[in-house]
Amino acid sequence: MAGGSAIRGSRVGAGPMGEAERGEAAPRVNITYYCANGHTVRPSFAEESGSEVPEQWDCPRCGFPAGRDPENPPAPPKVEPYKTHLAYVKERRSDADGAAILDEALAKLRERRIIV
Known part of the structure; x- marks a missing residue:
């Protein structure tokens, strides 16, 4: 006697199909x-x-x-490219602002004698 399933030759979901079973x-x-x-x-x-x-x-x-309008379908979404942190900073500050902030930070370090 070969071992196996009690319901041989069937698969999961097998059975009568139709409205009567599912409603x-x-x-x-x-x-x-x-x-x-x-x-x-x-x-x-x-x-x-x-x-x-x-x-x-x-x-x-x-x-x-x-x-739903065939003559005027919606436009594809605009995908913005990946931006680095530096790119976001450059959007907020101009080169002159960046130079002023750098000079201020260097002056503070020189006061503490870290940079000579």
């Missing part, structure tokens, strides 16, 4: 969204979900936002 499906409505790359997305929502249908949906092909 009736909720009525659905398909909404069409259009992205800036020309892709079309049609997710389905329950008619009686009680929630409103979103104005934008993420396109699964390119990741850009998709809107």
